[in-house]
Structure formats: structure tokens, C-alpha cells
Amino acid sequence: MRDSTVNSELESAAAVLQAENQEKPEIILQAENVGKVFPGKEGDVRAVDSVDLELRAGEIFGLVGESGCGKSTLSRLLLRLLDCSSGRITYHGEDITSLPRPQLQGLRRKMSLVFQDPNTSLNPRMTIYDNLARPFKIHNLARGREEITVEIVRLLKSMGLQAEHMIRYPHELSGGQKQRVVVARALAVDPEIIFLDEPTSALDVSVQAKILRLLARIKQEKDLTYFFISHDINLIRVISDRIGVMYLGKIVELGEVGDIFSEPYHPYTRGLFSSVPEPRPERKIETVLMGEVPSPVDPPEGCYFHPRCPEVMSVCRSKSPEFTIRQGRRTACHLFEKD
Numbered sequence: 001m002r003d004s005t006v007n008s009e010l011e012s013a014a015a016v017l018q019a020e021n022q023e024k025p026e027i028i029l030q031a032e033n034v035g036k037v038f039p040g041k042e043g044d045v046r047a048v049d050s051v052d053l054e055l056r057a058g059e060i061f062g063l064v065g066e067s068g069c070g071k072s073t074l075s076r077l078l079l080r081l082l083d084c085s086s087g088r089i090t091y092h093g094e095d096i097t098s099l100p101r102p103q104l105q106g107l108r109r110k111m112s113l114v115f116q117d118p119n120t121s122l123n124p125r126m127t128i129y130d131n132l133a134r135p136f137k138i139h140n141l142a143r144g145r146e147e148i149t150v151e152i153v154r155l156l157k158s159m160g161l162q163a164e165h166m167i168r169y170p171h172e173l174s175g176g177q178k179q180r181v182v183v184a185r186a187l188a189v190d191p192e193i194i195f196l197d198e199p200t201s202a203l204d205v206s207v208q209a210k211i212l213r214l215l216a217r218i219k220q221e222k223d224l225t226y227f228f229i230s231h232d233i234n235l236i237r238v239i240s241d242r243i244g245v246m247y248l249g250k251i252v253e254l255g256e257v258g259d260i261f262s263e264p265y266h267p268y269t270r271g272l273f274s275s276v277p278e279p280r281p282e283r284k285i286e287t288v289l290m291g292e293v294p295s296p297v298d299p300p301e302g303c304y305f306h307p308r309c310p311e312v313m314s315v316c317r318s319k320s321p322e323f324t325i326r327q328g329r330r331t332a333c334h335l336f337e338k339d
């Protein structure tokens with residue numbers, strides 16, 4: 001028998017370890033200084049510019065920003081569907097920035113993608129069975145038609161669909177049913193992370209809520225991590241644990257959703273949030289976004305937001321702001337470098 005001092009020492013050591021674990025959530029995926037440049041007719045498009053972020057196990061990370069700011073490109077870089085022009089991506093600490101093709105195949109089983117529009121994600125000339133059978137065949141996850149059928153029926157049922165949907169073509173299904181099939185296909189490989197790129201914005205409002213509830217249930221059941229892209233700021237507010245705010249290819253603010261929504265620091269975040277109808281008008285933050293988003297072919301000098309910023313200072317016109325970290329929140333703005 002151990003004496004009581006040893007026991008209490010063990011207990012306190014365990015408590016410290018537990019506290020440390022809580023403080024340091026497991027990082028699954030990490031982007032360091034990641035950039036993507038697309039060659040264009042009028043010059044190079046800097047779609048993603050020096051992005052740093054990490055995805056933590058079990059969280060919903062919400063990404064917001066205006067159209068064209070690079071949200072989809074960033075998710076494709078993280079998924080390794082696109083090659084980075086610069087920077088580094090690690091998955092469970094392993095560098096995956098330039099993995100050769102055979103190893104990429106293994107990664108494809110760990111991360112799935114659900115696009116906005118089920119009409120373009122499903123092959124219209126294939127039945128639902130054939131659409132869903134593809135991941136099983138590509139990844140050798142089931143042998144023969146019989147085994148694949150069993151898996152597909154299981155998936156369809158877990159999505160609230162029936163086995164008979166298998167023999168239909170996508171055009172015979174409603175928008176919501178098609179998106180359920182797309183989610184089913186994303187789940188076929190039993191992934192760890194699902195990237196959801198505006199997964200409900202092509203659907204009717206009544207269907208959106210059902211798909212969101214379904215996504216929430218699956219996340220719990222399968223212990224998934226979500227990278228959730230949406231224009232809908234109110235939606236991002238209710239579903240996310242942490243959020244990143246993106247402007248012209250850069251993340252300008254990143255942190256816990258509650259902190260950022262209760263007090264957005266970055267003038268762009270404030271402007272973005274103020275464009276959303278506020279259910280409690282007394283909380284309305286008066287920063288209106290003025291002017292157009294500059295072209296990613298020729299971004300402004302210094303802080304990319306400075307031509308539209310109501311709080312612009314001279315340093316903003318010449319120097320790109322670094323992230324300032326305050327209580328776990330990162331903000332890339334010269335206003336916060338001062339104090």
C-alpha cells in the first residue's frame with residue numbers, strides 16, 4: 001500500500017497535468033506564414049497572404065470575411081488540395097506542405113470538404129450510390145458491391161435519408177437531401193476534420209437549420225473538428241468556438257468567439273460586425289465600412305485595411321502590422337501595438 005503522502009503527491013501531480021492539458025489544447029493542423037499567389041492576366045493575385053492559424057482538436061473554427069478575401073483558397077491550402085506558394089502546414093506536428101502524392105492520399109482520409117453548392121459537388125450523371133461509392137473505392141475502404149452497399153445504406157440512414165435514395169440521381173433529390181448526401185460522402189472516409197465552405201448558404205432558410213442540427217449531431221457523435229466558412233456572421237457567432245476574421249488574404253483578428261463578438265478590437269472586425277443587424281440595438285457598434293475592397297493584385301502599402309480604416313494613423317500607410325497577442329486574442333493592427 002502506498003502511504004498517504006505519496007498518494008496526495010500523485011493526485012496533485014495529476015491535477016497539474018490535467019490543468020496543463022486544459023490550457024494547451026491539442027493542435028491538429030497548423031498554418032505558419034502561409035501564402036498563395038495565383039498568376040493572373042493583370043498580375044499576380046495574392047489570394048492568401050502570410051496566414052498563421054491553428055486548428056484545435058474538437059473545436060469549431062469559424063472563418064469570416066467579405067467575398068474574395070481568400071477563405072476558400074485558405075481552406076484548400078490547409079486541405080492540401082492546392083500547393084502553398086509560401087509558408088508551412090503541419091498536421092499533428094508533421095510537415096505536410098509538400099507531401100508526395102501517395103502520402104497525400106492518406107491525408108485525404110483525415111480531412112474532408114463540404115462545398116456550398118450540392119449541385120456542383122455531386123456528379124449529376126451518377127446515381128447517389130455511385131457518388132457515394134467513390135471514396136470507398138478510392139481509399140479501399142470496403143470490398144465489393146455488397147460491402148459498399150451496406151456502408152452506403154448506413155451512411156444514408158445516419159443522414160436521415162433512406163436506402164432507396166441510393167438508386168436516384170442528384171436532380172431527383174431536393175437541395176437539402178443533396179447536401180445530406182454531400183455530408184455523407186465527406187463522412188465516408190471517417191475523417192478527423194471537416195472543412196465546411198458555406199455549407200448551408202445555397203439552401204432555403206428552413207432547410208439550413210436542419211442541416212446545421214445534423215452537422216452538430218455528427219460532430220458530437222464522431223468527435224470531429226470543423227473548419228466552418230460563412231458569410232453569415234450571426235451563424236458564425238452561434239456555432240463557433242474560435243473565429244478568424246480575414247481581409248484581403250490576411251487574418252486580421254483571431255480568438256475566442258465570445259471575446260471577439262463582445263469587443264471586436266480590429267477596426268475591420270468592428271466594421272464587418274456593424275453591417276449585421278444587431279438583435280439588441282443598444283449594443284450596435286458604429287463603425288461603417290467605407291469604400292471598396294482593394295484588388296488583391298495590387299494591395300495597398302502597409303496595412304491592407306488602411307485606405308478604409310476610420311482610425312488610420314501614418315504608420316499604417318507604410319508598415320504592415322504584426323499580430324499583437326492579448327489574453328489569447330491575436331489582432332493585427334497598429335492601434336494595439338502602442339500599449
Ligand SMILES: Nc1ncnc2c1ncn2[C@@H]1O[C@H](COP(=O)(O)OP(=O)(O)OP(=O)(O)O)[C@@H](O)[C@H]1O
Pocket residue numbers: 038039040045046047065066067068069070071072073074296
Ligand atoms: N484559381 C484561381 N486563379 C486565380 N485567382 C483565383 C483562383 N482562385 C481564387 N482566386 C482569387 O483569389 C481571391 C480569393 O478567392 P477565394 O475564392 O478564396 O475567396 P472567398 O473568400 O472564398 O470568396 P467567397 O466568399 O466569394 O467564396 C479572389 O481574388 C479570387 O478571384
Ligand SMILES: [Mg+2]
Pocket residue numbers: 071072073197
Ligand atoms: Mg469561397
